[in-house]
Amino acid sequence: MGEQKRKEVSKQTTEFIFGKKNFTWMLIGLGVIALGFILMSGGGSDDPNVFNPEIYSWRRIRLAPAVILIGFGIEVYAILLNPNKGK
Template sequence: MNNNKKPLHKQDLNFVFEKKNYIVMGIGLAVIALGFILMAGGGSDDPNVFNPEIYNWRRIRLAPALVLFGFAIEVYAILLNPRK
């Protein structure tokens, strides 16, 4: 059997995305994580006691909007052409 394998050089590696794409993806992931962190909490320690803090503006409006905005950033990062 003949294994004609060339050693890998930096020029031989082809990535799907470039550095700019990965940076924008990281920003998008950070925005999504922030949205989920803001959504957390507001529960009650006692299941028989209702805590109206669960319907806070931050948990109902801001956090889901941040998550959707983060997903929009991810789509933009995938479609971004850094060569332009």
């Protein structure tokens, strides 16, 4: 009986804090954040003496920051998600 107990003690399992669901949601969140930064890019001018009003388009001022904030919300959800729930 002592031998079996010793085997149980020597057998170590490594368990991560985050599970596969957490990492999946984190990758989705990073993708949404990257999409927001891609939407925000562009609209500049090649000539510094010429002003391009396209930099203030609806996509760059409203949509892209909202998409980035949604991505950050997904990241918070991914961190707070309990990977053991539902097993």
